[in-house]
Amino acid sequence: MNIKALLIDDDFKACANLRIILSEYCPSVEVIGESYTLHDAVEIINKGNPNLLFLDMQMNGELGFDLFKLTDLSQCKIIVVSAFEDFALKAFQFSAINYLLKPINPQKLSSAV
Numbered sequence: 001m002n003i004k005a006l007l008i009d010d011d012f013k014a015c016a017n018l019r020i021i022l023s024e025y026c027p028s029v030e031v032i033g034e035s036y037t038l039h040d041a042v043e044i045i046n047k048g049n050p051n052l053l054f055l056d057m058q059m060n061g062e063l064g065f066d067l068f069k070l071t072d073l074s075q076c077k078i079i080v081v082s083a084f085e086d087f088a089l090k091a092f093q094f095s096a097i098n099y100l101l102k103p104i105n106p107q108k109l110s111s112a113v
Helices: 012-025 038-048 064-070 085-093 106-112
Strands: 003-008 029-035 052-055 077-082 098-101
Touching (some): 003 012, 012 106, 085 098
Parallel strands (some): 003 029, 003 052, 052 077
16 A cells, blocks of 8 residues: 655755655655645645655744644644654644654654654
8 A cells, every 4th residue: 555645844855865765664655745835735735635744843934733724634644753852742732643853763764654
C-alpha cells in the first residue's frame, strides 16, 4: 500500500533531505508534493488528498498548528518534524502520530511511518 505524503517545511533543504531519506528508508511513501508555506499546503491537501503530512512547526512566523485552522486534516496522519522539542506535547494534543527531531534519524523515521 502506497502512502501519499506531503512535506511541509519552509526550508527547501530540509524538504529535499526528508525526500531523500524517505525514498531510501520508506519505499511505500510516495511524496506527492512539498510546501514551503501553510497556505500552499492547504491547496495541495485539497487537491492531492495525502494520507500523511510531515509538518514543520516553525515556518516564517507561522506555527504548523495553524494548518488545523485552515483546512480539514481529519483524513491525514501527521508526523511533526521539528528542530525544537518545545512543541511535542501540543503536537500530540493535535493528534500527531509521531514527533521527530531534526536532523532526522532514518531509523526513527522508518519506525514512525
